[in-house]
Amino acid sequence: MEDHLTHVREDGSAHMVDVTAKNETSRTAVATGRVRTREDVLDMIFSGDLPKGDALPVARVAGIMGAKKTPEIIPLCHPLPLGKITVDFSREDGxxxxxxxxxxxxxxxxxxxxxMEALTAVTSAALTVYDMIKAVDKHAVIDDVRVLAKSGGKSGDWDIREDA
Incomplete structure (x- = not known):
């Protein structure tokens, strides 16, 4: 592994990494995050009974759109031909x-x-859930956003879900 930041030139300025000599491979990334809220709000979310409407289908589309727009909002990301994007939701009760x-x-x-596309999908979906519940819970929290797994490329495959 290289011991320097690849997006920073010797003079300290940022640049887009040259990937033209890299081999094309199949690549996948999985990311996760959550929106913490009250149990009564979770009931509304998962029953599709929020004042703004059914949040999860809207958030799924927002996540897909976010992944597709990643190079437009993250300055040094390369535009990529995305073959598949999935965004799924589950409920965590407390x-x-x-x-x-x-x-x-x-x-x-x-x-x-x-x-970056997987992370952008998660955060776009989370922001959309937050937007759709803020009328009933102004104190909801977006947290625990992280990459869970990646495959393909020179650095190899890893999956923190297998380590748990």
């Missing part, structure tokens, strides 16, 4: 508070990975 768990998987065949 005593007073629970969460909407969001998981996004992004696939491509290209010369660079799709971790």
């Amino acid at each position: 005593s007073d508070f629970g969460a909407v768990r969001i998981e996004a998987s992004v696939k491509t065949r290209g010369v660079t990975g799709v971790e």
Whole structure:
């Protein structure tokens, strides 16, 4: 592994990494995040009974759109031909508070990975859930956003879900 930041030139300025010599491979990344909220709000979310409407289908589309727009909002990301994007939701219950768990998987065949696209899908979906519940819970929290797994490319495959 290289011991320097690849997006920073010797003079300290940022640049887009040259990936033209890299081999094209199938690449996948899985990311997760959650929106913590009250149990009564979770009931509304998962029954589609929010004042703004059914949040999860809207958030799924927002996540897919976010992944596709990643190079437009993250300055040094390469545009990639995304082959598949999935955004799924599950409910985490607690005593007073629970969460909407969001998981996004992004696939491509290209010369660079799709971790940023998976993270952008998760955060776009989370922001949409937050937007749709803020009328009933102004104190909802988006947290635990991270990459869970990646495959393809020179650095190899890893999956923290297998380590748990």
